[in-house]
Amino acid sequence: MKPAPFIRHVPKTLDEALKILADVAPQDGRVLAGGQSLVPIMAFRLAKPTHLVDINEVAGLDAIASDGKTLSIGACVRHAAFHRPVVDNPLGRLLVTVARHIAHYPIRMRGTFCGSLAHADPASEWCLTAATLDGTVVAKCTRGERLIAAKDFFEGLMATALAEDELLAEVRLPLLAKDAKFGFNEFNRRAGDSALAAALVTYRLQAGKIVDARVGVGGAESSPRRMREAEAALNGKPPGDAAFRAAAEAAASAIDPLEDHQTSAGYRRDLVRAVVRRALEYSA
Ligand SMILES: Cc1cc2nc3c(=O)[nH]c(=O)nc-3n(C[C@H](O)[C@H](O)[C@H](O)COP(=O)(O)OP(=O)(O)OC[C@H]3O[C@@H](n4cnc5c(N)ncnc54)[C@H](O)[C@@H]3O)c2cc1C
Numbered sequence: 001m002k003p004a005p006f007i008r009h010v011p012k013t014l015d016e017a018l019k020i021l022a023d024v025a026p027q028d029g030r031v032l033a034g035g036q037s038l039v040p041i042m043a044f045r046l047a048k049p050t051h052l053v054d055i056n057e058v059a060g061l062d063a064i065a066s067d068g069k070t071l072s073i074g075a076c077v078r079h080a081a082f083h084r085p086v087v088d089n090p091l092g093r094l095l096v097t098v099a100r101h102i103a104h105y106p107i108r109m110r111g112t113f114c115g116s117l118a119h120a121d122p123a124s125e126w127c128l129t130a131a132t133l134d135g136t137v138v139a140k141c142t143r144g145e146r147l148i149a150a151k152d153f154f155e156g157l158m159a160t161a162l163a164e165d166e167l168l169a170e171v172r173l174p175l176l177a178k179d180a181k182f183g184f185n186e187f188n189r190r191a192g193d194s195a196l197a198a199a200l201v202t203y204r205l206q207a208g209k210i211v212d213a214r215v216g217v218g219g220a221e222s223s224p225r226r227m228r229e230a231e232a233a234l235n236g237k238p239p240g241d242a243a244f245r246a247a248a249e250a251a252a253s254a255i256d257p258l259e260d261h262q263t264s265a266g267y268r269r270d271l272v273r274a275v276v277r278r279a280l281e282y283s284a
Contacts, residue, residue, distance in 0.1 A: 003042035008032070008052045014140070017058050018167060022142045024051035025165040031055055033075060033115035036107050055167070070136075070172045079108035079116075079126075090176040090202075091133075097184050098125050098200065104192045114168045117153070120160045122258065123194035123219040125186070127154060130171060131224040132200045132216025138170040139163075154223035177204050177212070183283030185275045186219065195219040196263055197271035199251070199279040203234060210234045215247060215279075220257050220272050229254040230276060239284050248277035 009024070011017040021029060029051035032038060041047045055061055061076040066087045082099035085092030102108055102116075102125050116126040117137060129135070130150040137148040139162055146166075153161050162168060176182070186198035197220045203213040213234035218224035229250040237243035257268035 001043055001045060003039075004045060004048040006042075006049055006052055008054055010054045010057055012057055012059060014058055014060065014167075014169065017053055017055055018140060018142050018165075020051075021053050021167055022165045024053065027051060029053060031118070031167055033118070034078065034111035036103070036111035037115065037119045037121070053167075061169070066175065068175070070174055073113045073171045073173070075112065075114040075167065075169050077113050079103070079111050079113065080105075082113075083108075087175065090178070090180045090182060091173060094176065094182045094184070094200075094202070095129070097182070098129055101125050101184070101186055101195070101198075114171055117171060118160060118162060118168045120154055120158045120223070121194065122157060122222050122224065123196075123198070124224075125195070125198060125218070128198055128200050128216050128218030128224040130173065131218070132202070132214050132226060133173050133176075134226075135174070136172040137162075137168055138172065139166040140169040141166045145169075151225070154225075157222040176202060180204055180212075181283045183279040183281070185278035185282060187271050187275055197268060197275045198224075199272070199275040201276070201279045201283055203239075203283070205239065208238050209236055210239055210243065211236075213247075215251060215276060217251055217255060217272055217276065220255050220268050222258065227251045227254055227276075234280075239280075244277050244280040244284075247280060248273045251276045 009020045030049040032052040032054045061074045063074040065072045082095040116124045135150045182202045186195035198218045200216045203210045213231040215227045215230040230247040233247040233250045252273035255272045257265040259265045
């Protein structure tokens with residue numbers, strides 16, 4: 001199908017984009033980034049925005065930068081930018097590992113990191129990454145700028161804390177400790193499909209014991225989140241089968257799984273157990 005008629009605006013500066021968005025947001029105006037989620041939805045007429053604010057020509061939004069503490073990812077940075085490490089830090093390798101699980105190559109060439117967060121699909125690998133690492137979203141509009149912690153940003157199934165006139169200008173991720181270990185695993189029925197469950201883990205070792213454990217789970221609830229129960233099962237334990245199984249069990253017990261016509265809650269709980277254990281095994 002073809003989308004319903006719309007007017008496309010192509011601002012060249014951020015200020016111009018914010019002004020247009022402020023004008024058109026009340027008329028269901030939307031930001032267009034990579035278009036890899038919005039355009040199919042429009043083609044099926046599940047969304048009929050009357051105005052699109054195309055941010056692809058806005059100067060400076062394609063920047064990736066690091067100040068030595070955080071990695072800043074601009075609104076037009078594509079998934080494919082992470083095919084290679086973007087920073088000399090374990091975070092750079094983590095992002096490479098995660099990126100190759102997102103969709104297919106042509107989609108990764110257009111879709112954006114920030115667009116994934118704004119879209120807030122529960123199965124999004126970047127949403128899981130931001131939630132697990134406690135990233136920060138930089139939201140801008142004509143009224144000013146606000147910083148939103150990832151844990152407050154995701155408000156449910158495809159719902160975020162962004163106001164209708166706010167543009168997600170940038171995401172900031174903290175760099176990892178130099179000796180940080182990480183692991184990622186997801187389960188989907190076919191490569192490139194949305195994950196039915198995914199897990200991202202990071203931790204460090206001190207005197208042979210796990211410290212600073214982070215265990216994030218995505219695809220299983222309406223938003224990705226850190227699983228504190230699983231982290232508690234890891235901290236202070238030596239890495240290995242016993243700790244990894246205990247953490248996986250803790251995550252499976254704590255999850256409140258989404259259900260759909262193909263995936264029962266029980267099956268998803270089993271998947272959470274499996275992806276957390278596999279992510280931890282990958283990390284070791
Ligand atoms: C076949 C297929 C398979 C896919 N598989 C996966 C997958 O495995 N994992 C995955 O994570 N994704 C997957 N996707 C989605 C893809 O990653 C999208 O690129 C991503 O969800 C949205 O990014 P985008 O830049 O394309 O956003 P768009 O499609 O342009 O926008 C999506 C939504 O976010 C809003 N938005 C976008 N950018 C901003 C911004 N800067 N500020 C405010 N609002 C904004 C738009 O208004 C719109 O509502 C898949 C897509 C397809 C078509």
